[in-house]
Amino acid sequence: MTPADHTNHTSHIHHLQCVLCGTNYTPADVLYCCPSCGPLGVLAVHYDYEQITPHISRAQLAADHNPTLWRYRALLPISYSHLDVPPLAIGGTPLYPVKRLRDYLGMSKLWLKDDTRNPSASLKDRASIIAVVLAQGNTVACASTGNAASSLAVQAASLGLPCYIFVPQNAPRAKIIQLLMCGATVFSVDGSYDDAFDLCIEACNTFGWYNRNTGYNPYLVEGKKTVGLEIAEQLGWQAPDTILVPTGDGCIISGVYRGFEDLYRLGMIERLPRLIAVQAEGSPAIVRALESDGVVRPYPANTVADGISVGLPRNGAMAVRHIRASNGFGITVSDAEILLAEKNLAMHTGVFAEPSGAASYAGLLRLLDHGRIARDERVVLLVTGSGLKSIDAVVHTAGSVIPIAKGPEGMNIVSKNIALLAPPIQNEKF
Numbered sequence: 001m002t003p004a005d006h007t008n009h010t011s012h013i014h015h016l017q018c019v020l021c022g023t024n025y026t027p028a029d030v031l032y033c034c035p036s037c038g039p040l041g042v043l044a045v046h047y048d049y050e051q052i053t054p055h056i057s058r059a060q061l062a063a064d065h066n067p068t069l070w071r072y073r074a075l076l077p078i079s080y081s082h083l084d085v086p087p088l089a090i091g092g093t094p095l096y097p098v099k100r101l102r103d104y105l106g107m108s109k110l111w112l113k114d115d116t117r118n119p120s121a122s123l124k125d126r127a128s129i130i131a132v133v134l135a136q137g138n139t140v141a142c143a144s145t146g147n148a149a150s151s152l153a154v155q156a157a158s159l160g161l162p163c164y165i166f167v168p169q170n171a172p173r174a175k176i177i178q179l180l181m182c183g184a185t186v187f188s189v190d191g192s193y194d195d196a197f198d199l200c201i202e203a204c205n206t207f208g209w210y211n212r213n214t215g216y217n218p219y220l221v222e223g224k225k226t227v228g229l230e231i232a233e234q235l236g237w238q239a240p241d242t243i244l245v246p247t248g249d250g251c252i253i254s255g256v257y258r259g260f261e262d263l264y265r266l267g268m269i270e271r272l273p274r275l276i277a278v279q280a281e282g283s284p285a286i287v288r289a290l291e292s293d294g295v296v297r298p299y300p301a302n303t304v305a306d307g308i309s310v311g312l313p314r315n316g317a318m319a320v321r322h323i324r325a326s327n328g329f330g331i332t333v334s335d336a337e338i339l340l341a342e343k344n345l346a347m348h349t350g351v352f353a354e355p356s357g358a359a360s361y362a363g364l365l366r367l368l369d370h371g372r373i374a375r376d377e378r379v380v381l382l383v384t385g386s387g388l389k390s391i392d393a394v395v396h397t398a399g400s401v402i403p404i405a406k407g408p409e410g411m412n413i414v415s416k417n418i419a420l421l422a423p424p425i426q427n428e429k430f
Contacts, residue, residue, distance in 0.1 A: 012052050013077055016043040016218060019317045027077075032216055039201065042318050043218035045077060045258075049265050058237060058268060067092030069126060069226040075262050076226075077219045078133055085133055086158045090125045091226050093117045095234040095380070101348040105368065109378040111240070113231055114351055120178070121386035122307075122357075123227060123252060124151035128212060130223035132159055135210035139164065142212035143200035145193050145306045146175030147356075147385050152212050153184035164209060166196040172306055174389045192301070194311050215249045215314025224252050228259025231380055232269055239273045240378040244360040247277035247330070248308030250286055250296075250319025252384065257322035273380075275328035277319065278363030280305045280335065280356075285313050286320060287330035294320050304335045304393050307356030307385055333362040339397045341365060342387060352387035355394075360384075 016025045018034035018041045025034075025043065034041025055074035064071045069091030078085075096112045115123035128151040132140060141164040142152050149165040156163035163184040167176065168191060179186050189196040197213060204211040211217055232239060239260060245253040253275055263269045279287045282303035289296040296316030301309045313319065323330065333341075338355050341362035346352045353361070360381045367373040387394065402417075404410040 012047050012074065014046050014048040016045055018042070019044055019321065032211060032218065039216060039314065040317065042215055042315055044318060045218055045222055047075070047262070053266060056266065056268075061233060069129070069223070069230075072226055072229050075222075075229065077130065077222050086129055086155045088119045088125075088129075088155060088158050090118055090129050091230065093227075093230070095231060096349065096351070098349050101345070104348050105364075105375065107375045107377075107379065109240075109376065111231075111235075111380045112349060112351060113227065113380055113382050115227060115382070115384055116351065116353065116357065116386035118151075120147070120151040120154040121389060122147040122151060123224065123382075123384040124148045125155065126226050126255075127214070127220035127223040127251070128152045128155050130219050131210065131212040131217065132156060132161060134219060135161065137161065139207070139209040140212055141165065141200055141204055141209040142214075143167070143189075143193065143196040143198075144171075144214075145309055146171045146389065147307050148212070148214055149184070149186075150175050150178045150182075150389070153179045153182040156184065157182040164203065166200040166203070168193045168196050170306070172390050172392065174391060178389070192311055193309065194298075197314065213314070214251045215316075221251055221255045221258055221315070221318070224255025225257075225259035225262065226255075227252075227382065228256040229263065231256075232260060232263050235378075237263075237269055238378075239269050239271055240380045242274045242276060242328075242373060242377055243380045243382060244276045244278055244363050245382050246305070246308050246356050246359040246384050247279050247286055247319065248283065248310040248313065248356070250277075250313045250315035252382075253277050254315055254318045254322050256382070257326060272326055275323050275326040276363060276367070277323055277328070277330040278359045279330060279332050280308055280338065280359065281332045282335065283309050283311070284332045285310070286316050286323075287332050289316060289320050290323060290330040294324070296320060303338075303355075305338055305355040305359055306390065306393075307354060308359060309356075331363050331366060333359060333366055337362040337366065339394060342394060343397050345383075346387070351383060353383045354385040354387045354390040357383045357385040357387070 020037045098112045118125040124147045132155045139162040143166040165186045280303035283301040285299040298312040301311040342358035345361045404413045
């Protein structure tokens, strides 16, 4: 694919701008990143809002009964004439008021955005659907610790596109199996996610594949921003005070910001929410940048939360800019906090998040303990992926089954231990 092939699908884009040097480009000029700054020169997509305004409004969305992310097509880098979109329904995920969790925490205005409900069980579907449409029938590829790869494989299978995936050797088994079941060719790289990322770029450049790498392809943030658009609409166009976002590469939190920024520029909301990036203590590059000079530097990543385990956040510069623009900040949480939060979240909401998805809740608990979030704030927790994809991570925290005999003997044990066997619903804080 050449950049010229790509321009037919960007009718509302005004220009692309490098987050490092500020150079502007048209979609015909570049396909991925800034030619001067290289792979870290991520491009931000800027739209012509005057051109978009006739195509989207609160009233138009209220009359649109399509629940998927395509209801926001006017704000996506896809032309109206393009019909070759995957048949899978993506977006339109629930925003739960989580009553039991509200009672548990003493927060009457807390919501949980459950993106485990997407086809591949993660938020990454929002980005992958943009990639497979823009690939225009070509081979697609990406590097991933699991979720982005699973998402791309699922959607490539739905369209019959060849799909090549580069994963680090520590990628979770369940996610690898999902890739293979969908027919993707999987290369397990003897190295880190960053090593897999670089190999994928080289392979795409060599073989002409369309690259879905996070923090490299500028259009992926545009897909992820639909989660922010949905939150705003689901809250009646009243932005929450705070959104907590699990953060690795920085692409998701940038997407959340971009969604609210679009709505603000269009006059559909009155203010922007504060964004809080939650990173694992073993993968803190963006938080360290926020707490210092704003420059994202590589940091060896080691955390149970594989979905946010990133040594060099490729979308870090954009994420730092957007977090600061929202008057937000970053926080790190330990693996122990993440795993405890994962169990506690499931017990109080029924939503089983993977470790990276539960990081937002771990961050909320830490911030409540330190008085950095008020209990009367309007807060949204973003849960980005399903715990069913990372079962091995919670083997030791999930609890254990109680073996009993079959028949009357087993029933006697149940009767004698009914208090012990009652569901361990806890109302006290751990």
